[in-house]
Amino acid sequence: MPLPFLTADRAFDAADDVALPFDDRERWRRPYRPGPWRVGVAALVLLVASFVMLSAVVIALSGEMSAGAACLGVGVVVIAMALRLLRMGVWVSARGLRHTGFLITRTTPWAQVVSVRTVQQPVRWLGLPRTVQGQALLLVRRGRPQENVPPLLTTHGADFLGRVTAFDRAADTVEAWADEYGTR
Structure with missing residues (x-):
């Protein structure tokens, strides 16, 4: 069963x-x-x-159907959490830029994007409170103050820790989408 949200399109490999x-x-x-x-x-x-x-199957077979159903519900929630974790990140289309977090997804139409730029700043290490010096991809929107705006991507996030070249390529690609569609 193909899972399209796990991999970027193969077009990036073919057309560098x-x-x-x-x-x-x-x-x-x-x-x-x-x-x-x-x-x-x-x-x-x-x-x-x-x-x-x-454990839900074992509990249900032992005769405790309500406890087995509750355990089954917990299992389904844990699977949904894993899938949501895999969907987190930055998504682009001709309609705009979508920043998908664990609980919240923010979509910004290209008409509201002033710029997308890479800056050197303290970034969170794997999303934890500890900060280290790194690069971040920031989104500047029209009519919104820039204080406390979370970065779209960082060099020390779960997708790019130890993969600086992959961060540079992803940041360049998002910036290219912003340059193409943000000026309209």
Whole structure:
């Protein structure tokens, strides 16, 4: 079963010299692959979910149907959390830029985007409170103050920790989408 949200389109591998290698630009796409940290954590969460689902079957077979159903519900929630973790990131299309978090998704139409730029600043290490010096991709919107705006991507996030070249490529691609569609 193909999972299209796990991988970026193969067009990036084939067309390194083209900034926007897509034919169908109306479809939401993540312009980079999820990083090993994100995929590893999701795999561990799915492993926990498999144990929870197995325990639901054992509990249900022992005759406690309500407890088995509750355990099954917990397993389904854990699987949904793992899938949401894999969907987190920045998505682009001709309609705008979408920043998907664990609980909240923010979509910004290109008409509201002033600029997308890479800056050197303290960034969170794997989303934890500890900060380190790194690069961040920032979105500047029309009519919105820039204080406390979370970065779209960072070099020390779950997708790019230890993959500076992948961060540069993803940041350049998002900036290219902003340059093409943000000026209209």
